[in-house]
């Protein structure tokens with residue numbers, strides 16, 4: 001069977017995990033946690049990056065830092081993972097879903113402004129497949145309406161928008177290091193804090209509501225409970241796994257980009273013949289090959305293709321069922337305006353196997369099977 005995903009593993013992970021264990025420092029904020037955050041702060045030119053237990057938790061921290069309260073409205077696409085919405089719903093917010101653009105599957109920046117009301121507090125762009133949303137326009141809208149921007153950059157580690165790393169453009173950015181993402185620590189994530197004024201409070205929220213990180217820095221002589229918070233810091237064992245991959249982050253990125261390009265080149269002819277559609281990378285966006293997806297003519301064709309590929313030992317998967325159609329989405333959110341693309345495009349989308357180390361002949365075999373099936377239809 002050709003797997004859909006294989007978690008990244010570069011070799012040094014086990015040495016670093018061993019070192020963390022031998023350091024007798026396996027809780028949070030040990031050596032490897034610090035190495036990971038300072039490496040990323042430099043690489044992505046970010047003021048502060050705090051490693052978290054997941055991207056879901058990074059989003060929860062952002063919602064707390066943004067002071068989201070009962071009755072506030074938060075704008076986001078419906079074509080996203082549940083956590084994008086959940087983090088804000090847990091603070092009592094109502095989710096206002098805005099339609100996506102069919103070319104990138106990202107929130108349609110031209111439909112955001114009409115969805116803003118006096119209750120709107122934040123916009124949450126999701127960089128689907130590691131391809132940036134139209135951030136200039138989104139930041140301009142946010143500025144004019146005094147809204148916060150929280151980037152769900154779970155899939156966008158190493159991607160850029162007009163030269164800036166994703167996650168560093170809004171007020172907060174959230175990364176995921178889940179095993180299905182480009183760089184992994186099993187379960188984990190990070191919050192990127194782009195405005196210095198939030199750093200102290202972020203450290204407190206992440207450390208159970210205590211000023212423990214100030215204490216460790218020698219800024220206070222005892223630590224105490226100062227705010228509400230939770231435990232959002234990951235074990236140094238997980239950070240050790242991640243650090244091995246960060247050391248070779250460019251190599252992993254290039255290897256994924258090559259795999260992506262091979263799919264693209266091999267399937268381009270089918271797009272010219274209007275048999276399927278390929279992803280679009282708008283000008284100014286540097287993506288990270290998080291995903292390779294195709295869009296079939298309709299849902300039926302897509303589902304038949306999934307079955308055909310499976311018969312040929314290839315695991316391909318569809319993606320999000322739009323949140324506004326789900327039971328919780330109906331309860332906690334509403335779709336603003338008409339759903340032109342969210343449902344229709346999500347039903348046609350199919351994700352192909354993509355992971356670090358996928359071999360060229362595996363990709364060629366997958367391309368051949370797609371051609372055989374769709375070409376004969």
Ligand SMILES: *Cc1c(COP(=O)(O)O)cnc(C)c1O
Pocket residue numbers: 053054055056057080081083084126152154155175176177178187188189
């Ligand atoms: C993976 C993902 C998340 C959740 O990440 P976790 O680290 O598993 O919590 C959130 N948003 C998007 C868009 C994702 O792809």
